[in-house]
């Protein structure tokens with residue numbers, strides 16, 4: 199019998215394993231992860247999970263018994279140290295070796311904590327990528343919910359965290375190096391909306407502030423920024439981005455510049471090794487460029503493609519990226535990628551319910567919907583069909599979503 203080994207049991211790895219069984223894989227199927235928790239959904243970690251301290255329990259990707267039912271062997275709390283491509287084996291941190299016929303790297307990414315002068319290991323300074331990180335933050339907060347929290351980085355995770363901590367009663371400051379929040383992932387209009395949303399909820403947002411030093415004080419921590427400002431904190435959480443877990447692939451001699459390089463069926467340059475999820479650099483046919491995406495959508499879609507490809511099906515990854523974020527009572531849904539747009543049309547139903555439609559040379563690129571589920575659904579339809587839209591109709595509330603065509 200053949201053996202398929204998956205390194206990483208999170209959104210990509212777990213969905214892959216179940217998809218592979220569904221596709222008809224008869225052989226052995228082994229999922230290995232360094233994280234000891236039964237695989238869980240990551241997005242709630244910065245949203246509901248963090249603030250529901252008392253009753254918090256992880257939201258599992260699959261119920262425990264389903265792994266046995268599908269004959270998927272789970273090996274948790276075990277790190278894979280290396281790959282021997284010649285021998286087709288992997289080496290684990292308990293000194294054992296596991297042979298594979300097909301190997302899938304679903305190693306994702308790790309939170310990045312930059313080197314900051316004065317930062318010491320015993321400081322109440324955290325990052326947020328896994329359940330263990332949240333537990334450490336929860337222990338620090340304990341019953342003292344009037345603490346001062348500084349979030350370094352105003353990206354999605356930083357802002358979701360800011361909303362969660364603010365809702366819990368903490369006094370929250372976001373330190374952002376760029377001139378606007380969400381600068382890497384959204385267009386300016388949306389950045390400004392979220393900045394105001396946080397400010398109106400009592401979060402202090404400090405822009406153009408690069409952290410240069412952390413030091414202990416009598417009462418907590420002092421964060422110094424490049425222009426000399428000092429911000430006091432009881433706890434600090436970094437949300438400044440991730441680094442791809444590409445070490446295994448790199449050590450095995452695979453191409454990892456910008457992510458583990460895969461083709462449209464998620465295969466690396468080694469025919470027996472696939473890679474899926476946050477760790478991959480892949481070509482998106484829709485946008486005609488290489489992408490490295492950090493989203494559940496990409497992890498799940500690539501998982502399905504890799505499973506079908508391993509069973510010999512002629513499949514190609516061709517998804518339109520989508521993403522969501524929850525902050526306070528605002529639900530943001532994004533479909534497509536707006537980078538490079540030359541026209542942005544606002545469709546505004548109310549202050550907290552609107553959508554932004556991005557075009558390039560008349561072609562719809564992306565839609566960002568704020569408390570506007572219908573805009574998201576129709577945006578997705580139009581992006582898939584690539585039918586030309588009339589931007590004037592898009593912005594006109596008197597025109598219904600189904601009548602935007604030129």
Ligand code: FAD
Pocket residue numbers: 205206207208209210211230231232233240241242243244276277278279304305306307308326327328355443446474475476477491492493494495497520521522523524
């Ligand atoms: P990961 O989830 O990073 O999993 C990789 C796994 O591999 C880890 O469990 C790791 O322990 C394991 N691993 C790595 N190396 C080894 C090794 N050598 N040996 C053994 N195990 C190893 N996405 C959205 O679309 N919407 C959201 O709202 C959203 N919110 C998020 C909020 C937070 C707080 C975080 C952290 C992420 C959020 N994301 C969101 C992103 C989403 O969670 C990721 O895109 C998704 O988890 C990617 O899945 P993955 O399986 O590729 O990688």
